[in-house]
Amino acid sequence: MTRHPVHLTRRHLLAGIGVAAVAPAAAIRAQPRNPQTLAIDATPAPLQLGPGRDETAVWSLRTDRSATPLFREGETVEVALHNGLPAPLVLNCHGIDGASSIEPLTARRPTSPGATDRFSLTLRQAGTFLCDTRLLGDGLAQSSPAQALIVEERTSIEVDRDEVMLIEDWRLDAEGRPIAPGPGGKAAGAPLYLVNGKPSLDLTLRPNERLRLRIINACQRNAIALGIENLDVRIMAIDSRPAEPFLARNGRLVLAPGSRVDVILDATLTAGTASAVTLHDGGSPRQIARLRISADGPLRPAPLPTPVPLPSESLPAQPDLKSALRVDVPLASSGETPTSWGLPTHFNMGSTPAFRVKRGRTVVLTLTNPAAAPAVFHLHGHHFRLLDRLDDGWKPFWLDTLLVDAGQTQRVAFAADAAGAWLVETMTVEWSSPRRVRWFAVE
Template identity: 80%
Template sequence: MTRCPVQLTRRHLLAGIGAAAVGPAAAIRAQPQNPQTLALDATPAPLLLGPDRGETAVWSLRTGGSSKTPRFRQDATIDLTLHNGLPAPLVLNWHGIDGVPSIEPLTARRPASPGETDRYSLPLRQAGTFLCDGRLLGDGLAQSSPAQALIVEERTPVEVERDEVMLIEDWRLDVEGLPIAPGASGKKVGAPLYLVNGKPSLDLTLRTNERLRLRFINACQRNAIALGIQNLDVRVLAIDSQPAEPFLARNGRLVLAPGSRIDAVIDATIPAGTTSTITLHDGGSPREIVQLHVSADKPLRPAPLPTPAPLPSENLPTRLDLKTALRVDMPLASSVGTPTSWGPPPHFSTGLTPAFRAKRGRTVVLTLTNPAATPMVFHLHGHHFRLLDRLDDGWKPFWLDTLLVDAGQTQRVAFAAEVVGPWLVETMAVEWSARRQVRWFAVE
């Protein structure tokens, strides 16, 4: 059966994020010796922002002088080195790595000054698709701050022929055609330009009944996006670096808030010689970003593989005690920085009053209210949460670390405060000129 192309509006984007949640993937394989190392260089690098533009020097995060995606095995511990070759302070902000207070930006890791190097140990206890970026201090700078994916592979590999990362970024140019950072800069910017793995579009060729794992990452600075995958079943395996009970994406649609990640598998079941398109929607004009071509070669196997088994989940509780939970009202900051309990990351200090303090092992329920006229993104550091049902009598069957809260909307989330330490929470409006805001909480 042929599906019609998905047409998504801004309203669809918001609803989808609340409900759901390319060339060959390059790998830097972890070597069997101990310790394992990962060197990240924040440095200007040339990038082609479109077919009708020349190369532009943009700020980037590179591994060993390249843009390849680092890959390691679960249970590895990495000696990580970050060298800041940019003309601004930089601190890495990790998405998806739970319970490691020593890597927490601003509370444990101070920003690296230009020319400085930061070193620390990074334990990889959970497999998944992770993201790190340098955007906590990036508002209003000369350029957009960089992002980089990191893949931690399962102990037992998932049965797929190919495993592809799709890191999607947005860029805005000023009136002179130069990239500009988000935040209240006062400069006029053009429409967003989207790149996938540093390219305007990607092409993949598959054989009939080949299985493909796609790791989608919304590394956009501010934009929520939806991806419509034409004429193919899309089965979600994980959201925000944590396994989900495998389920089919409705109408082949995936919706991601800024910073969100979704792992999915696709079987090449359309007729040989045909093409499926992955289309990006942001509430404006749709953009075709990936072509999946099924070759006329002999099928890889007579029939598609069976439904994949759930990925193993090892670091999150099966139940949350909502009856005895600490309940905290947390209105999200508006784009102009109110309420005053939120503040810009460069001014952050743990000397400020925390949003709350929780005893180790206690469940925490946050009531997130968006008082602004614009959707807001909420990101919880060091933990994953359940999105609670409206009546507070259950939760959605997946874990998240990032959530979009619509204008005037209230959402409730719950998490287990398992690791002692100070932790950040972030919020920002889904608009280019909005500033990122942070608070902190303590697990004691």
């Protein structure tokens, strides 16, 4: 059945479930090595910021891999992060649970310009991850970069193609130069979106081919919605964790900044046609990708059967709400007291934690957003369940990032099963909004 194009207003955008910058689009391919290593170079690199523009030197994360870094579940990777930028940075890996030794600011100090930070990372969970250097990025000379990181499941997944769609927003000043978000910066123009470092993504599929598309909202501040026309969009994973598979209503996905969604798409359209992928941010919709169906013969006589859920052995324990520690966490702070949210550049482990909890106990956080704009909440080191309004159940997926609308209250629950000192982050979805952090202790 053919669907009509999806048109989303700002209200629709905020009513959703809350869910390498210069590398070309490429199919993901494993690159086995022994031992596994990953060299990441934060460095200026040329990028064309829009059609008809000359290339501009932008801050980038380059790796020693020819495509998106790809590893397998269970592997240990020796990471070397070299800072070739003129400002300190820390690497923030979204979705990697339990790795307290790589936690930014609490365990790993900022890397100075010209220095290299080395650490070991064991990849205990498969999924689509996002690494960025944005914790210290507000108000700098340029936007801080991001990079996808893919960890394959131990067991093979029944797909023909596996592609990344990393979406970034750029803002330019009056002279056409890229600028960083945060308060006190230069006036920013309308957002410019790139997909895998290009103005758009074009993929060609044969009839009845199955695509796993890993969608990453790597925008600095913007929440976005994507409308995928005329195809069933089956959500398989959210924020690096398997979900109970379900169809996206009207082919629509809503992603907060930093969110990741894995979907399965079967090329069931007529040969020679295409499915448009349209981005909505509350302004004018824009097409950012196209899935073309080739005129070649079908890959197989009929589409594959409904996909089975992704392996879930690594999912967190279900939260025990009866004995949970309950903590109120307002997402806006008007002061700079030791117990309030603070700027990452001023972070101090001597500050009072938001809470302390014994390892293994469930924590329920009441997230209240009194601000006039939607706010993003990001939990480090753990994944949480989004609770139903009456606290009598939860949504059938795990998250580490949540969009909380203006004036709204949401409750989330997680099992604090990873000892260490962990960050929580918040910011409103406005370019001039500061990123703020607090920390909590699992003992």
